[in-house]
Amino acid sequence: MGIEPGRLHFSWISSAEATKYVDVAREVAKEVKALGPAKHFIKKRAEVA
Amino acid sequence: MTEKIYTKEEWIKALSGLKSFYNIFVPVRDGDFHTFKALDEKKIPDFNFQNTRLSPKSLVYPQSERIFAYTLDEDTPDANIIKESEKDYSPKAVVGIRPCDAHAFQIVRPNFDNPEYQDPWWIQRYESTTLVGLGCNAPGSTCFCTSVGGGPFSEKGLDALLYDLGDTFLIKALTEKGEAFLENAQGGKEADDAALKAGEDLAAKAANKIEQKISIDKLKDKVQTELFDAPFWDDVAFACINCGTCTYLCPTCWCFDIQDEVLEKQGDRIRNWDSCMFPLFTLHGSGHNPRAKKVQRVRQRFMHKLKYYVDKYNNGVQCSGCGRCVRNCPANIDIREVCELMNRL
């Protein structure tokens, strides 16, 4: 739908896998940071009358 | 009051000229249907339409509007103090509005403008708007304006009225606002007797073309609680999917919600259209909901339009007979049939 590749990640982490959770979160954060600020899907001040 | 006649080309030119006095809104074709848009170079007004899909109520009462703004920045002296927002009330003209939709504003008015409270936004927008109607030469099969106090050439709520005479438009000013509009309009010439006669004939013929009649005469004398407890509501409501189509398309539905939206330290209080079809509309903080069931919400909509409004304002029903809800209800729930059931009970 136009969300840039790399901004959306899927993972299956059990509630017991704390380390995996931390690792995945770190990695996702790193990748998204590398992409820079998102261009779309950012809510600005409401565009209303 | 001024009565003028324009060729259709002159009329379009006159509208362009009026842009220096008004923000002009005209019906334009937008895909499968018509809608009101601000007149600019790219928009070609199309007066050859039955009615717009969405009612022009949003021009006076937008679906979403910022009503207040505030800052949450504790470092500023006016943190957390809610303040009025700047609003644009520069003159606006809606050209080509159908008489039913203009009548609708009059039906809605007592809700927003009554002796106890006045809604500043609705009133100021309404008052800065000039409504130039276009009579209906060929009313649709779902139109029933004549049953609810209107008509295809009804002047109710209009500032001026256009008659489509084929190659020309006859335009009559009806109020001072309409008079001012015509004064600012370039070109055209004074209407002669032949044009006026043609206009009258057109209006008479159009009224006869409305085949749909609904009866509302007995609603006033019914007892509210008896209609409320009537046996037909389950059947009426069965097919309803509880979407907001009827209420959002309706020119006389006015219910709203107020929401706060915050972006970092900047906050807005926003008013949005709401719908009695949505369960959330009446859900209490405690979890109790007086209209938790679909049948209660459907009943509310019809009772509001056809009974509560009647009792409260003594101003007829809360419906201008535009037929939008009839044509666009996904489940074919037909207010004409429900009204008949209620009136007959």
Next chain:
Amino acid sequence: MLEYVEKIRKTAGKLFEEDKVDVFIGYKKGSLPMMNQPVLISNADQVDLLHWDSNCGLNLCNYLTKRTDRIGIVANGCNSRNIVTHITENQISRDQLYIVGIPCKGMIDHRAVQRAVKQKEILAIEEQGNTFTVKGKDFEDTFNKNDYLQRNCLVCTHRNPVIFDEMVAPPVEEQIEVDTYKDVKQIEGMDPEKKWNFFTRIIDKCIRCYACRNACPLCYCPTCFVDESNPQWVGKSSDPIDTMTFHILRAYHCAGRCTDCGACERVCPVGIPMRQFTKKLNKDAQELFSWEAGLTLDQRPLLDVFQPDDYNDFIR
């Protein structure tokens, strides 16, 4: 498909007489042309209300959710698949239902017909097998039904019910040589920027009436995410980003569940082609997992199943 009407009425009557159902859900002729209304009848005297033709647009499965009585219901291909989905998602139980199966030849796209008659007002419609005639004040036109099918019906490969207790007629031939995902492939070919613009454009008329959501038999959550106030996931104004959030999230909630019944598009008052959102998910489900929603009671829904040793590497 008019020929089914008598059979439907007879079957419903018989079900009431034999006390096999408490209510029967079908369609009745609407008050407007090209518009039939879902109806619930509760005794044999009302069976003459029942009707069936190529204008039965709403998905009847909407009316089944959490009912506790014994229900007779008519179901064509897509509706029957939604019944399956409803059963596997525990919204209704199989033994409550008596399903009267209808082999379907597709529904008429009322918008396309309106376009064909240049938006003139249609006052009546008559079906004659593979053709139909629309009449207005000063016109009359006959069209081939196959040229004016709803877009989802054009690419439908499950016209016959997948689950039923009896059929009103022998199965119709399924459409095999259809390119179901032609439009999706076109969108897949766009770069992200173009995609974003495409989807932004198709929803720009949205008025957030939620007709698409409410017409969808999959949307039965007691509180929809857009209505949740604490936390509030989506803003309630007509802000374009909130509108986009609604459409994307709604589509994702249909992943692996959508039967492409087309109700969402049919009911939209401003004509948004929102199947463009859900179809891509259907395509992925089919290509990646060979899954089509609602075909069998014997398999758990796609998103109910996860194997930790999944051989695909997009999930880690």
Next chain:
Amino acid sequence: MENPYLPYPVRIDKIITETEDRNLKTFRFVFLNPKDEEKFSYTPGQFAELSIAGKGESPIGIASSPTEKGHITFTVNKVGLVTTHLHNMKEGDVMGIRGPLGNWYPWEEMEGKNVVIIGGGFAFTTLRSSIIYMLHPENRSRFKDISVVYGARNPGMLLYKDELAEWEQRDDIHMHITVDGTDDPDWKYNVGFVPTITEQKITSADDAIAIVCGPPIMIKFTQPVLEKVGFSPERIILSLEMRMKCGIGMCGRCNIGDKFVCKDGPVFSLAQLKNMPQEY
């Protein structure tokens, strides 16, 4: 044009935790602009919208009496977004108040009559306002006997404990405080549900008007008790709760039939309610 949606800015002057479960707190507010206090001229029974920037508004009955000058108070139950946020605010914080809204108890009708006040749980707020108002030296002579039945689940859940004790000492008001149950051996007052205590203590409807505020279940069982004593439906006064937004009869959600609870109510007589659709 006066904008009926614009709240007056106020400062939280004092916060009192009322109940042992800490779900009810009383907030005392002072207007930032002293002129606004004059404009906010109210009568017991009315409510106002408590307005918090960034969160929204919540309609709450006014607990103070117009005879108490310099501030207004509200007792707020923590239920939704706005009230939860309010419970986390501190003295000195700035927010908004919009009102006064709605109608009030029928003071003119009550003049020269006996007044029976029956309250349960946290719905006692506008009843506190009414009691303070009636007991004020300027007003006391306008009313004959004043009787109050007020109950809560247990002693810890009673509101305004200090004032209750003070009223108990007075001889110009008959107090009947009760709790559903208690294990406190020192409990001095009644034990029993509000309808039961009402039946025991309120034995005459002569020349009297009853105001009833409480949870629906209490109202349901108190109503027949009062009718049995001889209160006609016209003389049983109730205050309703509804989901509201605008508070001025425009947004459309709080109607019962053609009446808006926010504008035509919240105070209705039982006689009125009997002629309205049963949808609340």
